[in-house]
Amino acid sequence: MDLSKIFENNEKWIQSKTQNDPAYFENLNKGQKPEVLYIGCSDSRVTAEDLMGMQPGELFVHRNVANVVNAIDLNAQSVINYAVTHLEVNHVVVCGHYSCGGVKAAMQAQDLGILNPWLRNIRDVYRSHKDELNAISDEDKRYDRLVELNVKEQAINVVKMAAVQRAMRKRGMQIHGWVFDIKSGKLIDLEIDFQKALSDIMEIYRLED
Ligand SMILES: [Zn+2]
Numbered sequence: 001m002d003l004s005k006i007f008e009n010n011e012k013w014i015q016s017k018t019q020n021d022p023a024y025f026e027n028l029n030k031g032q033k034p035e036v037l038y039i040g041c042s043d044s045r046v047t048a049e050d051l052m053g054m055q056p057g058e059l060f061v062h063r064n065v066a067n068v069v070n071a072i073d074l075n076a077q078s079v080i081n082y083a084v085t086h087l088e089v090n091h092v093v094v095c096g097h098y099s100c101g102g103v104k105a106a107m108q109a110q111d112l113g114i115l116n117p118w119l120r121n122i123r124d125v126y127r128s129h130k131d132e133l134n135a136i137s138d139e140d141k142r143y144d145r146l147v148e149l150n151v152k153e154q155a156i157n158v159v160k161m162a163a164v165q166r167a168m169r170k171r172g173m174q175i176h177g178w179v180f181d182i183k184s185g186k187l188i189d190l191e192i193d194f195q196k197a198l199s200d201i202m203e204i205y206r207l208e209d
């Protein structure tokens with residue numbers, strides 16, 4: 001791949017943005033007020049802004065292998081805290097995708113070196129839902145279901161954070177669990193009831209001010 005193509009593309013992109021709005025970048029430079037925090041997978045096929053038709057300034061993004069939210073991952077925790085407390089986003093989306101290599105790797109009994117501790121987050125999701133998953137005989141369907149359950153569990157990990165609980169309580173911020181289907185291009189809302197998920201876990205995870 002000729003990387004100079006990227007800089008040519010960039011020039012064209014600047015032209016397309018400023019064609020009807022010469023002050024486009026001047027305005028962009030003034031600051032950001034995104035409504036949505038998107039937590040997704042690093043997979044090159046899942047292009048957050050592009051697939052949602054979102055423009056620069058509309059989406060605050062965090063991506064890692066298999067959209068994991070781990071309590072001791074300072075990176076993810078910082079992004080979420082900043083988005084929720086300072087940018088005051090109204091929605092937090094955890095978006096997984098079918099055909100996720102990270103989830104697939106976690107389903108296999110293989111030593112993957114430095115990836116082991118990361119994938120253990122997903123193996124833990126499998127263990128928590130072992131009965132449901134093992135009852136699915138079709139391996140592809142089991143894989144799809146683990147993708148969905150991983151979204152749910154990672155979103156619940158978001159709900160466990162004090163700043164998130166405060167924002168849900170004080171200004172009605174909402175959490176969503178979505179899956180992107182690479183085969184069709186469709187974005188699917190898993191319609192997870194996070195208020196119920198919240199009440200189920202609150203006995204243990206509630207963090208009062
Ligand atoms: Zn993935």
